[in-house]
Amino acid sequence: MxxxxxxxxxxxxxxxxxxxxxxxxxxxxxxxxxxxxxxxxxxxxxxxxxxxxxxxxxxxxxxxxxxxxxxxxxxxxxxxxxxxxxxxxxxxxxxxxxxxxxxxxxxxxxxxxxxxxxxxxxxxxxxxxxxxxxxxxxxxxxGQPLGERELMAWMKGRAEQNGAVLANDAAEELLKIAGVNLSVLAQEINKMAMYIGAAEQTINVETVKLLAAKSIEHTIFELIEKMVHRKIDEALAIFYELIRNNEEPIKLHALIATQFRMLYQVKDLSEQGYSQQKMAGILRVHPYRVKLAAQQSRYFSRKELMKMIEDLAEADYEMKSGKVDKRLAIEMLLLKLAPVK
Known part of the structure; x- marks a missing residue:
């Protein structure tokens, strides 16, 4: 700029x-x-x-x-x-x-x-x-897309324009919840600055968790995070909450599949020695999304990620052909990741 x-x-x-x-x-x-x-x-x-x-x-x-x-x-x-x-x-x-x-x-x-x-x-x-x-x-x-450092600096500057200080961990949490769309981030920061008022001045993690509007993409990120750590009961709880909110299972499946494909691509490129910035350019996504995907991909081998992608493709076929109930198909996918007792 x-x-x-x-x-x-x-x-x-x-x-x-x-x-x-x-x-x-x-x-x-x-x-x-x-x-x-x-x-x-x-x-x-x-x-x-x-x-x-x-x-x-x-x-x-x-x-x-x-x-x-x-x-x-x-x-x-x-x-x-x-x-x-x-x-x-x-x-x-x-x-x-x-x-x-x-x-x-x-x-x-x-x-x-x-x-x-x-x-x-x-x-x-x-x-x-x-x-x-x-x-x-x-x-x-x-005005090109901001890198992670530039994005963090922009967010802090936005908070300062509103008379507030955005803590580092609060900024990280806000990016996870709201994503990297600047228009959305600006609205959220403005809202939080108004909420805390002149007395407190600092926007902290608690304020972000209380006020930030969660997108469907963030909820899917939380679901994937539970899957990554094999916390299948918690993953199922998030999935059932999405169903209660009338989210279509096929849409949820597509979002999960997109994220797992990114995990595989990031892991593959990372093992080839590509930087996060270079990977972002190749995959045409924001560097911050690559950073999160890199963190999650560490918990899987390439073989495990490929198997998950194959299972997702099979579930997609079975759901769309009517061979299996859509909700049941996703439940079965999640259960496949459950740790063996």
């Missing part, structure tokens, strides 16, 4: 063009909203704020708007989303863009307009002249 650029935005020192690039939509949305909030008064939005989706509207219209003088204000903010013509990807959109007009504008941008280009892509096509020009002229702010 471009922290210096954010400081300038808050000080109302704006660049004429911003390129918000990356797949971490929550971070880039916050930057976009910060530009709008600091550049325009709320009552100016109707006149001087425009959004254009490049998959639905030609860039020419957006540029015409950017070249139009602001109405009853000092500035105009024009936001372009989904500029697929900056990538090497093929789009289903049939909209044709006059990229020469776009290139001409960025080379001589209107001094009264802030053009915000939100490109929700991992990268742009650097071979294109238009991309090279844009990157050399615009204020580029990247």
């Amino acid at each position: 471009g922290f210096e650029a954010l400081k300038k935005i808050k000080a109302k020192h704006f660049a004429p063009i911003y390129l918000l690039l990356g797949t971490e939509g929550f971070l880039l949305k916050e930057v976009r909203d910060s530009i709008i909030d600091h550049a325009l008064e709320v009552d100016e939005h109707d006149f001087n704020l425009s959004y254009y989706d490049m998959e639905e509207q030609p860039v020419d219209i957006a540029i015409e708007d950017a070249e139009t003088l602001p109405f009853m204000g000092e500035r105009r903010v024009v936001v372009l989303t989904n500029p697929f013509f900056l990538t090497g990807e093929k789009s289903k959109s049939k909209v044709e863009h006059n990229t020469d007009r776009f290139l001409s504008y960025i080379q001589q941008a209107a001094p009264y307009t802030i053009l915000v280009i939100h490109a929700p892509y991992e990268k742009l096509d650097e071979r294109k002249k238009i991309v090279k020009q844009l990157k050399s002229i615009a204020e580029v702010i990247e």
Whole structure:
């Protein structure tokens, strides 16, 4: 993230063009909203704020708007989303863009307009002249998925913005419960900071366990954790609670199967010497999920994990073909992991 650029935005020192690039939509949305909030008064939005989706509207219209003088204000903010013509990807959109007009504008941008280009892509096509020009002229702010350290720092910073301190173990617990979605984490941290108030100031593990909303993915993680440690009675108790909450057994089976496949993949890659960051890139998941999977995979041999994956595949077939009751199929899977007495 471009922290210096954010400081300038808050000080109302704006660049004429911003390129918000990356797949971490929550971070880039916050930057976009910060530009709008600091550049325009709320009552100016109707006149001087425009959004254009490049998959639905030609860039020419957006540029015409950017070249139009602001109405009853000092500035105009024009936001372009989904500029697929900056990538090497093929789009289903049939909209044709006059990229020469776009290139001409960025080379001589209107001094009264802030053009915000939100490109929700991992990268742009650097071979294109238009991309090279844009990157050399615009204020580029990247929002890519955060690594574990960056994520922890972001969470602590979020707590500080709300006048609270997030303890390290509380942050770890919150990640386990809520996952790595920044929007969800922001909501949870805001809620906890309001709950503890100014008197306590510190968000601890107890607060997280009390207030954090558990996702189905976290409950499945807890179920897998009990399976890993062969605590089958507790695993069954979690499974029965999910059934009481009207969760569909086939959906639960799919989530369990996904997690066990990840355990096998992480174990395999780990034994080949791959780092957690590299594994995250190969498996296209967040590094924190790889870390948790690596911890759980230690309790299984590769042979045991492969047998579990085969048993899951067989159970999937039997459930979907009606050969066995869906609930019973999962109960039998769990019982296969019970320690021999």
